[in-house]
Amino acid sequence: MTPASSPAGPDHSRQELMVIEAARDLRDGDIVFVGTGLPMLATTLAQRTHAPNVVMVIESGVIAPQVRPTPISVSDPKVMHRAVKLGTLREVLGCLLQRGMIDVGFLGGAQIDRFANINSTVVGRGSTQRRLPGSGGANDMASHCRRLLIITHHERRRFPERCDYVTSPGFLDGPGGRERAGLSPDFAVTVVTDLAVLENDPQTCALRIAALMPGVTVEEVLAATGFRPEVAPEVRTVAPPTPDQLRLLRDELDPERVYLKAEESATTSRR
Amino acid sequence: MMSETRQRTRDKVLTAAEAVARYVRPGAVLGMGGQNIGRCPMALTHEIIRQRIGRLTVVGCNLSIGMDQLVAAGLVRRTESGSGNLERFGVTFCWRRAIENGSLEVEDYSHLAMVSRFLAGEMGAPFMPTRSLLGSDLLPATGEAGKAVVIEDPWNPGQRVALVPALQPEVSIVHVQRADPSGNIIIEGFATHEPEMIRASHHVIISCEELVSTEEIRAHPERTTIPFLYVDAVVVQPYGAYPTSTYGHYDYDAAHVAAYQEAAREGSPAVDEYLRRYVWGCATFDEYLALAAGSERLIALRRAMEEML
Numbered sequence: 001m002t003p004a005s006s007p008a009g010p011d012h013s014r015q016e017l018m019v020i021e022a023a024r025d026l027r028d029g030d031i032v033f034v035g036t037g038l039p040m041l042a043t044t045l046a047q048r049t050h051a052p053n054v055v056m057v058i059e060s061g062v063i064a065p066q067v068r069p070t071p072i073s074v075s076d077p078k079v080m081h082r083a084v085k086l087g088t089l090r091e092v093l094g095c096l097l098q099r100g101m102i103d104v105g106f107l108g109g110a111q112i113d114r115f116a117n118i119n120s121t122v123v124g125r126g127s128t129q130r131r132l133p134g135s136g137g138a139n140d141m142a143s144h145c146r147r148l149l150i151i152t153h154h155e156r157r158r159f160p161e162r163c164d165y166v167t168s169p170g171f172l173d174g175p176g177g178r179e180r181a182g183l184s185p186d187f188a189v190t191v192v193t194d195l196a197v198l199e200n201d202p203q204t205c206a207l208r209i210a211a212l213m214p215g216v217t218v219e220e221v222l223a224a225t226g227f228r229p230e231v232a233p234e235v236r237t238v239a240p241p242t243p244d245q246l247r248l249l250r251d252e253l254d255p256e257r258v259y260l261k262a263e264e265s266a267t268t269s270r271r
Numbered sequence: 272m273m274s275e276t277r278q279r280t281r282d283k284v285l286t287a288a289e290a291v292a293r294y295v296r297p298g299a300v301l302g303m304g305g306q307n308i309g310r311c312p313m314a315l316t317h318e319i320i321r322q323r324i325g326r327l328t329v330v331g332c333n334l335s336i337g338m339d340q341l342v343a344a345g346l347v348r349r350t351e352s353g354s355g356n357l358e359r360f361g362v363t364f365c366w367r368r369a370i371e372n373g374s375l376e377v378e379d380y381s382h383l384a385m386v387s388r389f390l391a392g393e394m395g396a397p398f399m400p401t402r403s404l405l406g407s408d409l410l411p412a413t414g415e416a417g418k419a420v421v422i423e424d425p426w427n428p429g430q431r432v433a434l435v436p437a438l439q440p441e442v443s444i445v446h447v448q449r450a451d452p453s454g455n456i457i458i459e460g461f462a463t464h465e466p467e468m469i470r471a472s473h474h475v476i477i478s479c480e481e482l483v484s485t486e487e488i489r490a491h492p493e494r495t496t497i498p499f500l501y502v503d504a505v506v507v508q509p510y511g512a513y514p515t516s517t518y519g520h521y522d523y524d525a526a527h528v529a530a531y532q533e534a535a536r537e538g539s540p541a542v543d544e545y546l547r548r549y550v551w552g553c554a555t556f557d558e559y560l561a562l563a564a565g566s567e568r569l570i571a572l573r574r575a576m577e578e579m580l
Binding site: 036037059060061062068072073074075076077078080081086087088089090093094097098121129130131132133134135136137138139140143144165166167168169172177178180181182183258 | 305306307308309310332333352353354355356357358359360362363366367370371379380381382383384386387390401402403404405406407408409421430431432433459460461462463464465466467515516518522523576579580
């Protein structure tokens with residue numbers, strides 16, 4: 001639907017840059033509750049680059065592993081490699097997450113609306129309903145994390161005005177929504193996509209465009225978004241990847257291209 | 272009301288067929304161990320399918336390939352869980368289809384909410400408070416009190432908290448690394464929701480990779496995950512989680528998981544044919560292992576795990 005736009009760079013795909021940009025969002029020392037797939041790829045990349053002291057916590061009970069490439073599940077033995085503790089769901093979802101000890105919850109794609117509410121349960125209504133896997137630990141992450149980081153491909157259907165079903169709470173109906181529901185208002189959301197970075201406006205709570213991938217225009221982002229996001233006062237351009245980041249991602253972290261699509265170049269997006 | 276009497280003999284070793292016939296009855300609330308592609312109780316699941324024990328309510332945190340095969344066999348009327356999927360291998364397709372066509376009741380929680388329900392169940396408490404679910408559509412509409420209720424925190428006026436009801440499965444099935452004949456069990460690696468679920472259950476059937484002696488258990492009691500008091504039956508079944516992995520023993524078999532998912536995605540008749548061939552067509556789980564994997568493949572999966580650790 002979007003014509004081939006100007007290339008994001010000659011040597012990397014937008015998907016690769018999306019993972020790299022999400023990795024940059026993690027600060028050294030962050031304790032990160034991470035799902036498999038692109039979030040784990042980005043977190044491992046952060047550990048291998050600017051944030052060696054990022055601590056991973058994985059839902060199945062795994063604490064501080066040094067994951068081996070490339071795990072495909074929270075129960076994949078590769079995520080358990082050299083962990084300090086292999087425990088239980090209660091220990092990580094209860095004793096770390098609900099206890100308030102996790103800095104960042106890092107989730108993969110689903111449906112995300114204007115107020116950063118997330119749907120991973122059911123899309124559509126009536127006879128066109130499509131059942132999705134459900135919450136898993138996502139509701140728990142969104143309920144208890146101070147920062148929520150989401151990585152997802154930018155498609156209109158993924159960014160509706162309002163989710164068909166709120167599996168995991170963002171800002172609910174806007175300012176004050178979390179407090180009214182009984183959740184902590186100390187909460188921020190960043191959504192990194194292959195087109196842009198969206199962040200919640202601190203006043204209105206709505207997601208707005210904070211950064212653009214190189215070569216992507218605001219119009220392109222608007223066309224791929226089901227609601228109409230505001231544009232932050234100063235929109236930055238996402239920095240291109242360094243050779244080291246690309247090499248790590250391609251040669252060490254996902255050498256078999258389990259998650260990174262080989263065919264996707266800078267000029268051919270999935271849409 | 273079911274009997275609370277657990278098996279008290281010292282030797283609880285049974286075949287899968289005996290254990291399932293004795294402890295899983297039609298209409299039971301069945302607790303499932305494992306998660307995604309890790310340590311799913313496949314040998315015990317196959318036996319339930321072989322005996323066609325139906326009208327089950329299947330409960331767990333993540334429900335995966337075992338639950339999906341029970342649904343494919345038409346044995347499930349309801350699930351209560353935090354999710355249904357095999358991550359990279361896709362959703363649980365038969366489950367999804369049954370929900371979409373209205374033949375399966377489903378109650379959705381978050382994973383922490385399910386763990387909290389088992390936690391209440393294992394401690395004999397009627398419910399457990401949590402601050403998950405608040406504000407989301409996982410909370411039932413006002414007036415439907417069965418699933419969860421929101422109250423004001425009695426100690427912090429103005430602060431809301433969700434209460435989720437205790438869950439005590441009638442019988443749970445879990446695959447572990449080691450057990451002794453009396454039912455002391457050792458879970459190695461990640462343990463998901465299993466410790467809470469096992470202690471909450473009225474009956475527990477364990478399948479294990481290795482049978483160890485009670486002397487060995489007593490020599491290292493700190494290694495025991497769950498003491499024998501909670502366990503009714505021990506089934507010795509190496510590779511009992513195949514095609515999912517067992518930490519420290521063998522990796523998952525991606526090809527066979529994908530083969531099931533392909534059949535499950537297609538639905539009838541492909542998935543019926545899968546069950547006919549791999550479950551009803553096999554008298555025992557060992558026959559299935561020989562047919563689906565063969566000894567070379569099984570050894571390769573063991574090596575893959577050794578290499579990984």
